[in-house]
Amino acid sequence: MSKAIHDLVLRENVQLSPFYHRLDFTAPSPLPECEPGQFAELLVPPGPGVFLRRPFSIHAVDYKDNTISFLIKLVGEGTRRLAGILPGTVINTVYPLGRGFTMPEKGPVLLVGGGCGIAPLLFLSARLKAGGFRTDCLLGGRTEKDIIETADFERNGAVFITTEDGSLGEKGLVTAHSLFDRPLPYTMVYACGPEAMLRAVAMLAMKASVPCEVSLENTMACGVGVCLCCVVPTTEGNQCVCTEGPVFNINRLSGWDQAARIADSCPVI
Amino acid sequence: MEDLRVELCGLRLKNPVMTASGTFGYGHEFADFYDPSLPGAIIVKATTAEPRAGNPYPRMAETASGMLNAVGLQNKGIDYFVSNIYPELQKIDTVIIANVSGSTVESYVEVAEKMAALDHIRAIELNISCPNVKAGGMAFGTSCPSALAVTAAVRKVYPKPLIVKLSPNVTSIVEIARAVADGGADALSLINTLLGMAIDAEKRKPVLSTVTGGLSGPAIKPVALRMVWQVTRAVNLPVIGIGGIARAGDAVEFLLAGATAVQVGTANFVNPMAVPEIISGLKDYMIRHRVAQIRDLVGGLIL
Numbered sequence: 001m002s003k004a005i006h007d008l009v010l011r012e013n014v015q016l017s018p019f020y021h022r023l024d025f026t027a028p029s030p031l032p033e034c035e036p037g038q039f040a041e042l043l044v045p046p047g048p049g050v051f052l053r054r055p056f057s058i059h060a061v062d063y064k065d066n067t068i069s070f071l072i073k074l075v076g077e078g079t080r081r082l083a084g085i086l087p088g089t090v091i092n093t094v095y096p097l098g099r100g101f102t103m104p105e106k107g108p109v110l111l112v113g114g115g116c117g118i119a120p121l122l123f124l125s126a127r128l129k130a131g132g133f134r135t136d137c138l139l140g141g142r143t144e145k146d147i148i149e150t151a152d153f154e155r156n157g158a159v160f161i162t163t164e165d166g167s168l169g170e171k172g173l174v175t176a177h178s179l180f181d182r183p184l185p186y187t188m189v190y191a192c193g194p195e196a197m198l199r200a201v202a203m204l205a206m207k208a209s210v211p212c213e214v215s216l217e218n219t220m221a222c223g224v225g226v227c228l229c230c231v232v233p234t235t236e237g238n239q240c241v242c243t244e245g246p247v248f249n250i251n252r253l254s255g256w257d258q259a260a261r262i263a264d265s266c267p268v269i
Numbered sequence: 270m271e272d273l274r275v276e277l278c279g280l281r282l283k284n285p286v287m288t289a290s291g292t293f294g295y296g297h298e299f300a301d302f303y304d305p306s307l308p309g310a311i312i313v314k315a316t317t318a319e320p321r322a323g324n325p326y327p328r329m330a331e332t333a334s335g336m337l338n339a340v341g342l343q344n345k346g347i348d349y350f351v352s353n354i355y356p357e358l359q360k361i362d363t364v365i366i367a368n369v370s371g372s373t374v375e376s377y378v379e380v381a382e383k384m385a386a387l388d389h390i391r392a393i394e395l396n397i398s399c400p401n402v403k404a405g406g407m408a409f410g411t412s413c414p415s416a417l418a419v420t421a422a423v424r425k426v427y428p429k430p431l432i433v434k435l436s437p438n439v440t441s442i443v444e445i446a447r448a449v450a451d452g453g454a455d456a457l458s459l460i461n462t463l464l465g466m467a468i469d470a471e472k473r474k475p476v477l478s479t480v481t482g483g484l485s486g487p488a489i490k491p492v493a494l495r496m497v498w499q500v501t502r503a504v505n506l507p508v509i510g511i512g513g514i515a516r517a518g519d520a521v522e523f524l525l526a527g528a529t530a531v532q533v534g535t536a537n538f539v540n541p542m543a544v545p546e547i548i549s550g551l552k553d554y555m556i557r558h559r560v561a562q563i564r565d566l567v568g569g570l571i572l
């Protein structure tokens with residue numbers, strides 16, 4: 001699986017909700033082979049306030065049309081600028097990076113996504129469908145405006161929804177969904193979203209003895225394993241999320257078997 | 270034909286563009302993008318006597334035209350380097366230079382001695398300028414007596430070219446450069462990162478786990494240029510210019526200021542093709558300015 005640097009050309013910019021855009025790009029040469037869970041480093045159009053590339057999970061790939069899509073949640077200057085590009089815009093992209101999700105031996109499986117965490121899960125869902133695995137999906141957000149692309153997930157299984165304000169689906173956090181009140185009828189849980197959510201999902205999966213893989217979003221500088229800025233403590237010491245991850249089996253992550261520590265507690269120097 | 274070759278304290282380089290320590294891994298990480306034999310030299314990631322886990326996450330903060338890092342010399346130690354990393358490095362057909370770090374004079378000496386036994390490590394770059402470790406590192410590079418002492422101690426055990434990488438976090442870079450020259454250095458690398466800090470106003474917290482970190486990228490280029498200029502005028506040692514080099518024009522500026530060669534660091538993160546683009550850009554510059562040999566640009570600033 002070798003990495004490529006391509007000048008991707010924007011084909012379509014679809015606004016899915018006030019905070020989400022899907023960018024569909026055409027590659028100038030054949031797309032490299034991509035796995036669900038892998039990501040790309042996009043060079044934001046030049047301007048003040050953004051210096052480094054921005055990492056985004058691969059959201060969808062179509063080898064027939066030679067197109068690749070990313071789901072962008074607006075959080076700061078870089079994502080705002082990317083969400084504003086017009087068709088024909090060229091975005092220099094390094095991809096595919098990192099290691100993706102492992103395929104299950106048998107289904108059914110559960111995907112759990114919070115916020116832009118659904119980005120890699122849509123690609124994963126398509127791959128699981130192709131492999132014949134039934135895939136249910138649990139999506140969580142603050143309001144109904146965070147819940148997007150449910151129809152795409154519905155093609156492959158049941159879709160469960162939670163919102164913090166109760167505007168769609170069950171009210172509360174994803175981990176409070178009634179699904180977790182019964183024994184989990186799944187062989188595998190795949191999750192992506194904010195770290196606090198991932199840790200809570202990991203605890204639930206562990207309690208139910210269901211294997212679980214999570215995709216982490218540590219801040220990155222290089223994306224290729226040379227700067228050592230993106231590390232996470234694992235059973236094998238500090239490892240780079242950009243090369244050893246972003247997908248990790250929870251039993252490799254140190255401390256993830258304990259109740260979530262306060263997300264941004266003061267670090268020890 | 271443009272002649273890009275330069276000589277630096279006995280090292281013959283095919284071109285003056287090297288990769289900076291900690292920004293190019295061990296070379297193979299960029300192999301999908303271009304042949305790692307292309308740079309004039311590769312300075313590999315810092316190696317210490319014992320394995321080091323580095324600092325806790327978060328280790329990075331983006332800044333205006335640059336970034337802060339607080340990696341803290343994470344590496345698997347010299348013994349792992351010798352048995353696992355060195356065999357791979359031998360396959361790369363360019364000059365390989367090891368970056369040596371430590372917390373005591375003895376630990377620098379231990380790593381230097383072990384590096385001396387490795388044929389394909391053609392030189393070492395002594396890192397007395399890392400701002401991200403509590404003991405050692407920058408402490409050695411910010412006082413003249415300790416900079417001299419560590420250089421002299423390593424000099425005794427290391428017969429090959431000894432490059433010393435200086436910290437910009439000093440009152441007078443020239444005085445430190447003189448001390449290191451007195452200690453027996455063959456060349457100087459400057460600069461390492463500038464000590465800086467980033468704060469998250471919303472959380473009222475520092476961004477980095479270590480509060481302070483090292484600033485790199487285009488933001489530090491003017492400071493680096495000034496230091497290269499001052500040191501090459503005052504000290505009779507070849508200098509490798511480092512700091513914010515992202516384009517061929519930046520490299521030319523450092524050569525004109527007096528550097529014999531340059532290193533490309535943070536630019537590798539933003540543009541993985543930075544090094545090959547700088548090398549071909551240097552050729553274009555030579556054609557436009559009718560310069561036959563790149564070494565003729567060194568110190569060629571017109572005042």
Ligand SMILES: Cc1cc2nc3c(=O)[nH]c(=O)nc-3n(C[C@H](O)[C@H](O)[C@H](O)COP(=O)(O)OP(=O)(O)OC[C@H]3O[C@@H](n4cnc5c(N)ncnc54)[C@H](O)[C@@H]3O)c2cc1C
Pocket residue numbers: 039050054055056057058070071072073074075076077078079080116119120216217218219220246
């Ligand atoms: C492997 C990986 C995959 C990712 N996939 C996606 C994706 O598919 N879709 C998507 O929308 N986003 C994704 N992200 C997150 C995305 O990279 C960041 O949101 C983006 O870099 C922010 O850039 P910005 O300039 O808009 O914000 P900045 O101005 O850099 O930051 C704005 C605010 O967002 C916070 N922030 C910045 N980066 C992150 C981050 N990585 N995680 C959490 N908070 C952050 C900052 O602390 C700050 O408060 C991914 C991140 C990683 C590491």
Ligand SMILES: Cc1cc2nc3c(=O)[nH]c(=O)nc-3n(C[C@H](O)[C@H](O)[C@H](O)COP(=O)(O)O)c2cc1C
Pocket residue numbers: 227228229289290291292314315338340342368396399434460461462484485486487489511512513514532533534535536
């Ligand atoms: C992530 C990162 C890691 C670094 N690690 C090292 C190191 O191990 N040893 C060292 O001497 N310098 C290290 N440096 C400093 C660089 O080699 C270089 O001196 C500095 O970044 C300035 O150059 P630049 O602006 O081109 O990046 C590191 C810099 C960065 C950004």
Ligand code: FES
Pocket residue numbers: 219220221222223224225226227228229230231240241242243
């Ligand atoms: S982002 Fe540089 S090592 Fe992961």
